[in-house]
Amino acid sequence: MLALTENVTEIVKKLEEEVPAISGLRIATEPDGQSLSVSPADQAAPGDQxxxxxxxxxxxxxxxxxxxxxxxxxGGVDAEGNIEFALGQQA
Structure with a gap:
């Protein structure tokens, strides 16, 4: 199962506090089947983990x-306030 770093949990919690309509982030595959997108979400879609x-x-x-x-x-936040994500291998 996907694990989260402390940086990501703090980013997500801050987004949830700032935008009450958001209950979390959603990671979804793009139509090409290889790329991923990350977007705010108010709930899980059917079949989501x-x-x-x-x-x-x-x-x-x-x-x-x-x-x-x-x-x-x-994840992290750059100098302009943009959120950036990165994936790594679990140890």
Whole structure:
């Protein structure tokens, strides 16, 4: 199952606080089957895997869950305030 770093849990919790309509982030596969998108979400879509860690919620669609099963999601905020995500291999 996808794991989250402390950086990502803090980013997600802050988004949830700032935008009450958001209950988490959703990771979904793009139509090409290889690319992933991350977007705010108010709930899981049917078939989504729900990852809850340290108060943060990530919804992962079925195809993305297979790709991310052994990954860890990290993130940060750049100088302009843009959120950036990165994937790594779980230890």
């Amino acid at each position: 729900v990852v809850e860690q340290d108060g943060a919620t990530i919804y992962v669609d079925e195809a993305a869950a297979v790709l991310l099963d052994d990954k860890i999601l990290d």
